[in-house]
Amino acid sequence: MNTTxxxxxxxxxxxxxxxxxxxxxxxxxxxxxxxxxxxxISLGIAVTFVMVFTSAINYIVYYYILIPFKLDFLSYVVFIAVIAAFVQFLEMFIERFSPALYYSLGIFLPLITVNCAIFGAVLFMVIRKYDFIQSVGFGFGSGLGWALAIVLMAGLRKKMGYSKIPEALKGPGIILIVTGVIAMTFIGFTGMLSTQ
Amino acid sequence: MSDNAVSLPSAPGNIKPDRKKYRETFFGGIYTTNPVTVQVLGICIFLAVTIRVQNSIVMGLALIVVLTGTNLFVSMLRAYIPRRIRMIVEVAIIATFVIILDQLLRAFYWDMSKQLGPYVALIITNCIVMGRAEAFAIQNPPLISMVDGAANGIGYLWILVAVALVRELIGSGTILGFTILSTSWYTKNILFLLAPGAFITGGLLIWVINAINLSLKKEKAK
Structure with missing residues (x-):
C-alpha cells in the first residue's frame, strides 16, 4: 500500500x-x-472529468472484480472497455440534458477514448498501488495537469503564429521543442515534493 | 496515412497487389510515410522508452509483432467486421496481442517489463497500430497488410534506436550499457535523460527529417 x-x-x-x-x-x-x-480549455475539462470517474470505476472493477476472480491478466481490455463505455454514456447524458454543452464539448468526447493519458492514469494507479481516495486524487490532479499543459501550449502557439519559424520546423517539430522548454520549467517544481 | 488511403480502392480490395505495390508499402512504412517523423503518431511511447537503447529495441520489436499480427487478423476478418463496430473489433485484436506480449515479457524478461512499466500496455492506445489497421489492413489482402505492419514497425524501431543512441550517449555516456564516454573527462548531461531532453531531441529529429524531405522535394521540382 502506498502511504503518500x-x-x-x-x-x-x-x-x-x-x-x-x-x-x-x-x-x-x-x-x-x-x-x-x-x-x-474544453478538452482539458472533459479529460479531467473523465479521468476522475474512470480512475474511480476502474479501481472498483480491478480490486473487487478482477483480483478476486484472478482475472487481472484481462485488466487492459477491461480498463479500455470501461473508459469507452463511460465516454459513450457521458456523451449520451450530455446530449440529453445539456445540448449547448454537447455542441461545445461533444466532438471531443470520442477523442478522449483514445487519449492515452486516461488509460495511462489508470495503469499508474495500479502500478503505484494507490488506494481508492488516492486514485481519485491522482486522477483529478493528472487531469488538471494535462489541462494546464495543453492550455499553456495553446497560448504559446498563438504567440508563435507571429514568429518566423524555419519551414521544416513548423508543426510538430516546434511544438515538441517548446513542450520540452515547458517541461524544463516544470522540473523546477521538483524540489517542492516528489512522489512515486 | 492520408495519401495512402486515397490511392486505395474504398471497398475491401480483392485486387491482387503487384510487386511495385509491395515495394511502395514496405519503403513507405520505413521512410516516406514513417509513422513517427511524418505522421507524428505514437510519440508518447516513443519519448518514454528512448531513455536507453536496449529499452528502445525491445519496444520496437514488440511493436513490430503487434503491428504485423493486428494487420494480419484485421485484414483476414475485414469482410466479416461490420463497419459500425470495426473500432471495437480492432481494439480487441490489438489488446489480445499486447496482453500476450506483456505476459511473455513478465515471464521471461522481468527486469525489462518493470522498466517499460505501463508503456507496454499503452501500445493498445498507440495511434500507430490503430491507424494502420484503420487505414490499411481493413481494405487490403492479408499478405500485403502484414508487409505494411512490419514495415511500419521497422520504421518505428529505427527512429526509436536513433533517438535512444543520442539520448543514452549524451545522458549517461554509454551505448547499450557499454561506457563510451568515460566519466573521467565527460560530465553526464542528465537533462537528456529527463523529459525535456526527450521532447527536444524528438523535435530536433523531426526537424532534420523534414528538412531533408523538403530539400529533396525542391531538387525534384527543379
Whole structure:
C-alpha cells in the first residue's frame, strides 16, 4: 500500500509528475488540439472529468472484480472497455440534458477514448498501488495537469503564429521543442515534493 | 496515412497487389510515410522508452509483432467486421496481442517489463497500430497488410534506436550499457535523460527529417 498523502499525490500529479510533461502521455491530442485556447480549455475539462470517474470505476472493477476472480491478466481490455463505455454514456447524458454543452464539448468526447493519458492514469494507479481516495486524487490532479499543459501550449502557439519559424520546423517539430522548454520549467517544481 | 488511403480502392480490395505495390508499402512504412517523423503518431511511447537503447529495441520489436499480427487478423476478418463496430473489433485484436506480449515479457524478461512499466500496455492506445489497421489492413489482402505492419514497425524501431543512441550517449555516456564516454573527462548531461531532453531531441529529429524531405522535394521540382 502506498502511504503518500492524497494532497501530496494531487499536487505532484499537477506539477512535479505531470502526466504529459513527465510521463509523455496524451501527446497525440495535445499536438492536434492545442491550436486554440477555447478548445484547449474544453478538452482539458472533459479529460479531467473523465479521468476522475474512470480512475474511480476502474479501481472498483480491478480490486473487487478482477483480483478476486484472478482475472487481472484481462485488466487492459477491461480498463479500455470501461473508459469507452463511460465516454459513450457521458456523451449520451450530455446530449440529453445539456445540448449547448454537447455542441461545445461533444466532438471531443470520442477523442478522449483514445487519449492515452486516461488509460495511462489508470495503469499508474495500479502500478503505484494507490488506494481508492488516492486514485481519485491522482486522477483529478493528472487531469488538471494535462489541462494546464495543453492550455499553456495553446497560448504559446498563438504567440508563435507571429514568429518566423524555419519551414521544416513548423508543426510538430516546434511544438515538441517548446513542450520540452515547458517541461524544463516544470522540473523546477521538483524540489517542492516528489512522489512515486 | 492520408495519401495512402486515397490511392486505395474504398471497398475491401480483392485486387491482387503487384510487386511495385509491395515495394511502395514496405519503403513507405520505413521512410516516406514513417509513422513517427511524418505522421507524428505514437510519440508518447516513443519519448518514454528512448531513455536507453536496449529499452528502445525491445519496444520496437514488440511493436513490430503487434503491428504485423493486428494487420494480419484485421485484414483476414475485414469482410466479416461490420463497419459500425470495426473500432471495437480492432481494439480487441490489438489488446489480445499486447496482453500476450506483456505476459511473455513478465515471464521471461522481468527486469525489462518493470522498466517499460505501463508503456507496454499503452501500445493498445498507440495511434500507430490503430491507424494502420484503420487505414490499411481493413481494405487490403492479408499478405500485403502484414508487409505494411512490419514495415511500419521497422520504421518505428529505427527512429526509436536513433533517438535512444543520442539520448543514452549524451545522458549517461554509454551505448547499450557499454561506457563510451568515460566519466573521467565527460560530465553526464542528465537533462537528456529527463523529459525535456526527450521532447527536444524528438523535435530536433523531426526537424532534420523534414528538412531533408523538403530539400529533396525542391531538387525534384527543379
Amino acid at each position: 498523502s492524497v494532497l501530496a499525490i494531487f499536487i505532484a500529479s499537477i506539477f512535479t509528475n505531470n502526466i504529459l510533461l513527465a510521463s509523455f502521455l496524451g501527446l497525440c491530442s495535445f499536438i492536434v488540439v492545442s491550436n486554440r485556447i477555447e478548445t484547449a
